[in-house]
Amino acid sequence: MIPAYALPLVAAWPILVGGVLIGLNRFRRVSQAVLVAALLVNLAVGVLLIATLHDGTVLAHQVGGWERPLAIVFAADLFGALMVTATGALTLISAWFAIVSGQADRAYFPAMVAILTGGVNGALLTGDLFNLFVFIEVMLLPSYALLVMAHRGRGQLMQVTSSRIYVTVNLLASTLLLAGIGLVYGVVGSVNLGDLAGAASASSEAAIAFTVVLLALAIKAAAFPVHGWLPRTYPFMSPAVSALFSGLHTKVAIFALFRLYAVVFDGDERFLWVGLVVFSLTMVFGVLGAIGENDARAILSFHMVSQIGYILAGLALFTPLGLAAGLFYLLHHMFVKASLFLSAGAVELAHGRHSLGEVSGLARREPLVAITFFIAALSLAGIPPFSGFVAKLGLIVAALDAGQVVLAIVAVVVSIFTILSMLKIWGAMFLGEPREAEPDAGQVPKRLILPALALAGVTVALGLGAEPLLALCRVAAAGLSDPTGYVEAVMGS
Amino acid sequence: MIALALGIGLLIGGGVFMILRRGLLRVIVGFVLLSHGVNLLIVSAGGTDRRDAALGEDLDPALVADPLPQAFVLTAIVIAFAITVFLLVLAITGEGDDDTRIELEGRELETPHLIDAEEVVVPPRRHRDPGGPAPTHPHPYLDWADDVDEIDDLDEASDARDAEGEAR
Numbered sequence: 001m002i003p004a005y006a007l008p009l010v011a012a013w014p015i016l017v018g019g020v021l022i023g024l025n026r027f028r029r030v031s032q033a034v035l036v037a038a039l040l041v042n043l044a045v046g047v048l049l050i051a052t053l054h055d056g057t058v059l060a061h062q063v064g065g066w067e068r069p070l071a072i073v074f075a076a077d078l079f080g081a082l083m084v085t086a087t088g089a090l091t092l093i094s095a096w097f098a099i100v101s102g103q104a105d106r107a108y109f110p111a112m113v114a115i116l117t118g119g120v121n122g123a124l125l126t127g128d129l130f131n132l133f134v135f136i137e138v139m140l141l142p143s144y145a146l147l148v149m150a151h152r153g154r155g156q157l158m159q160v161t162s163s164r165i166y167v168t169v170n171l172l173a174s175t176l177l178l179a180g181i182g183l184v185y186g187v188v189g190s191v192n193l194g195d196l197a198g199a200a201s202a203s204s205e206a207a208i209a210f211t212v213v214l215l216a217l218a219i220k221a222a223a224f225p226v227h228g229w230l231p232r233t234y235p236f237m238s239p240a241v242s243a244l245f246s247g248l249h250t251k252v253a254i255f256a257l258f259r260l261y262a263v264v265f266d267g268d269e270r271f272l273w274v275g276l277v278v279f280s281l282t283m284v285f286g287v288l289g290a291i292g293e294n295d296a297r298a299i300l301s302f303h304m305v306s307q308i309g310y311i312l313a314g315l316a317l318f319t320p321l322g323l324a325a326g327l328f329y330l331l332h333h334m335f336v337k338a339s340l341f342l343s344a345g346a347v348e349l350a351h352g353r354h355s356l357g358e359v360s361g362l363a364r365r366e367p368l369v370a371i372t373f374f375i376a377a378l379s380l381a382g383i384p385p386f387s388g389f390v391a392k393l394g395l396i397v398a399a400l401d402a403g404q405v406v407l408a409i410v411a412v413v414v415s416i417f418t419i420l421s422m423l424k425i426w427g428a429m430f431l432g433e434p435r436e437a438e439p440d441a442g443q444v445p446k447r448l449i450l451p452a453l454a455l456a457g458v459t460v461a462l463g464l465g466a467e468p469l470l471a472l473c474r475v476a477a478a479g480l481s482d483p484t485g486y487v488e489a490v491m492g493s
Numbered sequence: 494m495i496a497l498a499l500g501i502g503l504l505i506g507g508g509v510f511m512i513l514r515r516g517l518l519r520v521i522v523g524f525v526l527l528s529h530g531v532n533l534l535i536v537s538a539g540g541t542d543r544r545d546a547a548l549g550e551d552l553d554p555a556l557v558a559d560p561l562p563q564a565f566v567l568t569a570i571v572i573a574f575a576i577t578v579f580l581l582v583l584a585i586t587g588e589g590d591d592d593t594r595i596e597l598e599g600r601e602l603e604t605p606h607l608i609d610a611e612e613v614v615v616p617p618r619r620h621r622d623p624g625g626p627a628p629t630h631p632h633p634y635l636d637w638a639d640d641v642d643e644i645d646d647l648d649e650a651s652d653a654r655d656a657e658g659e660a661r
Contacts, residue, residue: 130565137572144579164517164583171524171576172512178569185562186538429614 011122046085181211239345275316282309339455504530
């Protein structure tokens with residue numbers, strides 16, 4: 001069980017480990033071993049947090065023993081605990097892939113991943129708006145370094161260009177976030193989430209200030225129409241880094257959107273239609289972009305935009321059913337998308353090719369890779385018995401339950417298009433005859449595909465045994481639709 | 494108050510203008526302006542009429558300046574400084590120029606990020622004489638990256654391109 005005073009440590013200790021790893025940089029194997037050990041402990045902390053909070057209790061700690069309103073608050077509820085666990089698991093598996101693919105041999109890679117973990121944990125556990133900004137920056141700075149380390153052998157130009165796009169877009173969004181927080185402070189006079197509870201639904205000035213914050217988070221979450229940066233950057237990172245980022249960065253922004261809308265707007269029904277429109281369009285434009293692409297990881301990146309629309313549609317419904325479906329979708333998506341990025345990346349690393357049509361007939365040559373990709377692709381499209389089916393079904397049922405028939409229709413149609421674009425990858429890369437023109441057609445080594453297979457295993461497990469996680473998601477969603485417990489804990493009463 | 498609002502507007506307007514330029518160096522200047530504008534915004538969010546220092550005991554809340562926005566700005570400045578330094582490093586890696594322009598030769602309608610680097614004609618760099626003594630090390634500020642071999646290769650490649658450009 002995790003005591004409340006340990007919450008700041010959950011964010012702080014990975015950063016300390018990162019500091020030690022910088023010192024250990026010369027000893028590659030040692031620093032990788034330390035990183036894996038630290039990530040295992042981090043995962044265990046997440047599981048312990050879930051065990052502590054599974055009944056819907058909220059932990060909060062005023063840092064440094066200061067009284068409110070001087071103290072900075074750390075607070076954890078089940079939603080935060082689930083996210084800490086899921087991001088921890090994903091970081092561990094991405095680090096595993098990075099180690100077996102040799103990416104982690106690059107200087108300071110383990111240290112950057114450790115600091116990134118600390119930033120993510122902090123952003124998930126903070127109860128303070130300005131601290132959220134600080135932790136998002138703590139998360140982004142090592143990411144920028146990881147991005148520059150990421151090579152894809154596709155030429156220097158696109159790599160540098162894409163990291164420039166990534167850094168400038170994120171910097172712009174961060175500046176906007178900071179401006180929004182400044183406006184919020186000017187209007188409400190506090191940045192403590194407890195003080196801000198219900199502020200935006202009570203006053204329209206505060207609602208405008210918070211809209212700036214939400215817009216900045218929407219850019220970071222890559223929602224339509226501010227999604228354009230994501231498909232232009234993710235395909236050009238190294239496979240390990242794109243899997244890591246796909247599971248962490250946009251998802252932390254989505255987490256913050258859920259949290260802020262629930263607490264600060266108090267789930268205000270007046271603005272929900274904006275979300276319904278924007279996130280339906282996100283689904284549609286993401287999948288249309290995916291169909292138009294010609295490169296495995298570019299298709300996957302556009303899918304991400306589409307799936308982010310699904311997740312946030314759960315928020316836009318803001319019914320207990322819709323929120324629970326959105327949370328389940330969020331967790332499912334993190335594992336499946338990372339699995340797809342890793343298996344596509346493993347093919348890329350082994351065959352040195354990326355565009356569809358340059359590698360073919362993999363299903364016959366490399367059944368393990370094919371099975372891994374097949375499971376994750378079907379899960380993404382929402383075919384039973386995988387977790388994607390549970391997630392999509394939950395969302396469609398929630399939409400119908402809330403009377404949003406259009407949203408349900410869009411969700412069904414978009415998932416048909418998702419299958420279509422997945423078939424594009426499947427048909428070009430896995431079916432067909434192996435090219436005779438590839439004399440040195442190598443095999444994807446088993447060690448490269450195992451991380452993706454592990455994640456595919458997670459989606460099978462979540463699909464067949466969805467009930468425990470669904471139950472947790474329902475408790476977490478109840479905490480969002482009625483945030484009094486969270487607010488009281490943050491206020492220290 | 495008016496002066497402050499105008500100042501914020503000018504800084505943010507100038508920042509947006511610079512961010513929309515092509516060269517990364519101009520974009521960086523844009524971000525510096527933008528973050529100054531936002532910092533002023535935060536300071537003004539704490540109120541501008543109270544100016545007394547928040548030090549000592551028996552403070553009058555009606556006179557003392559709000560210390561919280563000042564702490565915010567201090568944090569924001571440190572973060573902006575770190576990222577500016579990083580962006581400056583990014584501006585000099587890769588191609589020897591900070592310009593992001595590429596010549597597509599009639600392929601402008603294709604999605605630019607799908608065009609392979611080898612197909613792209615990089616415009617020859619303008620010859621620039623930085624003046625001063627010759628550098629003793631190709632990239633002293635990139636030593637930390639442990640990638641010096643690669644960077645040397647890149648330098649040689651771009652030097653070769655330069656020589657080609659001059660020959661023409």
